Amino acid sequence: MARPRPEPVQVVKQRRDAALNALVHGVPYIRFLGIEFDRRGDELTSVMPFADRLIGNPILPALHGGATAAFLEVTAIIGLSWSMLWDQIESGALNPDDLAQGKLPRLPKTIDFTVDYLRSGLPRDAYARAHVARSGRRYASVHVEAWQDNRARPFAQASGHFLMPRRDG
């Protein structure tokens, strides 16, 4: 009758962070851009620390539109994958050790991606969050917003469609 004892918090955190790390660090281009993810429960915030090689306009200076687009797309794909894998990570169906050894599940593929540039990206760290508007068996629709100093003043937003990986192996 009694509820099973909850797992110790370190065990839960270790499992979730190991899965997230494997997912993020397994992709070379995410490492190239220096993007990291900050996790609070199941909520992810991506962080792209400022670096000179991300500059597109050296006179202003401003972030390159391509770096901003890539940051938003990475945030969308990882956010979508995370929401898709969460239940499997929690149930233990996905083993974080396997993930860490590079046995990654197939990731969603981008069908199209549209970026709105709202103001120029300043030479400082950028943050972004993805919102999965709809995730079906085959297609998903994701919206992403990126900001810098002020959460209420996004510098770019994007929406995209993704092809979900097949579940039947």
Add this chain to the structure above:
Amino acid sequence: MSVDKTRIAEQFIGAIPHSQALGMELTDIGDGTAEISMAYDERFIGDPDTGVIHGGAVSALMDTCCGAAAMSHPSNPGATATIDLRIDYMRPATPGQRIRAHAECYHITRTVAFVRARAMDDDDDRPVATATGTFTVESK
């Protein structure tokens, strides 16, 4: 296209740190057109299983190429910034092959440049991705 503008366009690429970091090369520039290519590089991989380049790297190439086309249009006095850019990914780029983007500024007003682009690998007949975007036209 004047020698002066060619030189400016070449400097344009050389002066963009992010485009340099991605190894982009401007191979052609005309009146409102541009061609920029990017060599295959393992650091730009998005799918470690297949070695396919990340969509974000293709986006950066498309954005740079579309911006160069907008800038090189005879009615554009100078600098430009992206207002919006949509990319359609037709198929994964073949690993190991260079990706070439060709952009064309097909309409321009006093304030907005309309641009479209295609990205190809070694197979010229089947584009890897297409893009359409709008860019600002800034008075000098």
